[in-house]
Amino acid sequence: VAVTYIEHNGTEHKVDVDAHMNLMEGATLNMVPGVIGMCGGICSCSTCHCYIPPEWQGRIPEAAAGELGTLESVTHRKANSRLGCQITVTEEMQGLVVHLPADQG
Ligand code: FES
Secondary structure (H helix, E strand, C coil): CEEEEECCCCCEEEEECCCCCEHHHHHHHCCCCCCCCCCCCCCCCCCCEEECCHHHHCCCCCCCHHHHHHHCCCCCCCCCEEEHHHCECCHHHCCEEEECCCCCC
């Protein structure tokens, strides 16, 4: 599944992510800078923070309570903030674009 991660500075990384992986794994396995995934994807570190553009909002499952709780502590939070490890990639996400924050502070 083709996913494009766009760093805060505009650098684009178009990579292929296996379906059933999550967006944090897709970024870290492909060495995309700006995604850390420190907790390994258990929704506790928030270092997989990313932004989903409006055109993709309706096509991605909404955040569960646990994800929203962890998002409360991220810096650079926006209305479209998500945790990459909580979004499982599916074939329907072909062409997905994910924006990354300035840092995972
Ligand atoms: Fe830790 Fe997503 S990898 S919250």
